[in-house]
Amino acid sequence: MKSSKVPKPTIKRLALYNRFLTELKESGVNKTSSKEIAEVLNIKASQVRKDLSYFGEFGKRGFGYVVDDLLFRIQKILGTERIWNIALIGIGNLGKAISHYPELEKNKFKIVSAFDVDKRKINSILLPGITIKHINEIHQEKQKKNFEIAILTVPATAAQQVTDLLVKEQIKGILNFTPTTLNVPDNIMVENVDFVISLKTLTYEIVTQSDINFESK
Secondary structure, three states, X not given: OOOOOOOHHHXXXXXXXXXXXXXXXXXXXXXXXXXXXXXXXXXXXXXXXXXXXXXXXXXXXXXXXXXXXHXXXXXXHHOOOOOEEEEEEOOOHHHHHHHOOOHHHHXXXXXXXXXXXOOOOOOOEEEOOEEEEEHHHHHHHXXXXXXXXXXXXXXXXXXXXXXXXXXXXXXOEEEEOOOOOOOOOOOOEEXXXXXXXXXXXXXXXXXXXXXXXXXXX
């Protein structure tokens, strides 16, 4: 039950709620509240309630939330109640690090295919059962592995060309680690991950906070 009016920051916070609720469930905790969620994530309880209100009624006033129920509903909203097959494209240092990140499978994201163009990497084993293929074999792999999401860690100069191949294969979403803007049809979702942009955002906040502290003295 998603809506185009839901702000992107709300969706990102839902993923954080998902993680916290999973930790509660694994710890055997059965009940929580917007106040408890807010305190852990350093936000306001009213923000938690507002985020959840985009998707209907959750919990009972004065009682809080049943952890299992809230976790299930958030997973359904995020689409993570099922496994998503992923193709990893670009098996450099970053690609290899991502492939070994244990939180992927724990959160229902499974790398099923891997691609590169480096002859030294082709036909080598990335993970148990995952052999690195040449990008030219993407059509055959898509037919066999049925991946819906691609993680892109290729050089910026190759990003759009690879993206065009993914569009042709009717990929549904791309997690883009390349420092370039991808051109895709409206029906393909792209999430950009740029460490440098994040660092610049962080330095802006540090400088701004320093200016505020200086002016307050």
